[in-house]
Amino acid sequence: MPSHVSNTLDTLPCKIVGMSNADYRAADGFSRSYLHAVATQGGDAQRWMDLGHPLVPPSGSLQLGTLFDTLIEGIIGGRSVDDMICVPPTSVLAKDGSRRGKAYDEWASNASGVVCSQDTEFKLRSMVDSMMSCPPARRLVEDTSETQVSVFFNCGRHRVKVRPDGCTPLIWWDLKTTSSRWDSIHRSVVDYGYAEQEWLYVEGAKAIGYDHHRMPFVFVQTMPPHGTRVFYIPEETVRSAGTRMLNTMELASLRISSNCYEDVDEITEMTFPRWAIKTEDPLEVL
Numbered sequence: 001m002p003s004h005v006s007n008t009l010d011t012l013p014c015k016i017v018g019m020s021n022a023d024y025r026a027a028d029g030f031s032r033s034y035l036h037a038v039a040t041q042g043g044d045a046q047r048w049m050d051l052g053h054p055l056v057p058p059s060g061s062l063q064l065g066t067l068f069d070t071l072i073e074g075i076i077g078g079r080s081v082d083d084m085i086c087v088p089p090t091s092v093l094a095k096d097g098s099r100r101g102k103a104y105d106e107w108a109s110n111a112s113g114v115v116c117s118q119d120t121e122f123k124l125r126s127m128v129d130s131m132m133s134c135p136p137a138r139r140l141v142e143d144t145s146e147t148q149v150s151v152f153f154n155c156g157r158h159r160v161k162v163r164p165d166g167c168t169p170l171i172w173w174d175l176k177t178t179s180s181r182w183d184s185i186h187r188s189v190v191d192y193g194y195a196e197q198e199w200l201y202v203e204g205a206k207a208i209g210y211d212h213h214r215m216p217f218v219f220v221q222t223m224p225p226h227g228t229r230v231f232y233i234p235e236e237t238v239r240s241a242g243t244r245m246l247n248t249m250e251l252a253s254l255r256i257s258s259n260c261y262e263d264v265d266e267i268t269e270m271t272f273p274r275w276a277i278k279t280e281d282p283l284e285v286l
Contacts, residue, residue: 086114086116
């Protein structure tokens, strides 16, 4: 991390625009994804992450989401999709169609933007068209004044970092790609800790001068029909998530300071859900 950035981070709260994802990840502070993992998976997950290992390895869906984020960020900055998408011509691909070899490497070194296959290009264009055709999502894009904003602040006694996808003069918002149908999107909100994210991010926004606000989430489907919806998470759910985050920070800090990550020190009895418990009447012995 550049030294001037490190020096800036000594004074909290601080806001840095244009900080790379790599520098943000390397900077000190509890992130939402870290706290959510600790809250849901306990000391084993925290120890693994504290050793420097990623809890979730890169996947195709994560890579697609990253490419889509890059496109939307570029659109906010005034660029067009045509300017940003780069599909390698067949002439630079290997015989099996893969993106490897000297010809491809030379082409890729001169490519600027989102490099992807034709199939991925179609999917990304469909997702962009869907999002920009959704009135509330389009308004958020048009109202956005800043991207690549990293904020570091104290939450209670703990150093925390947040990085919203979009900042308007009045609110922050976040972009999510999803493979869920709309009638089950709440499961993704729970599984990935989006209520926790809203609470933590709004606290970060308030730390640099924003008023308290609800944070909208723009969801874009990665599978047909590539629909877009903008949702608020219920306020009571967010408040409960905030309490959970504060408790998790305390527990995570205690584990770090004591270097004790074990959640149990004895044999425990396994818990079964009610539906999995089957009872049968004993057979009558003649």
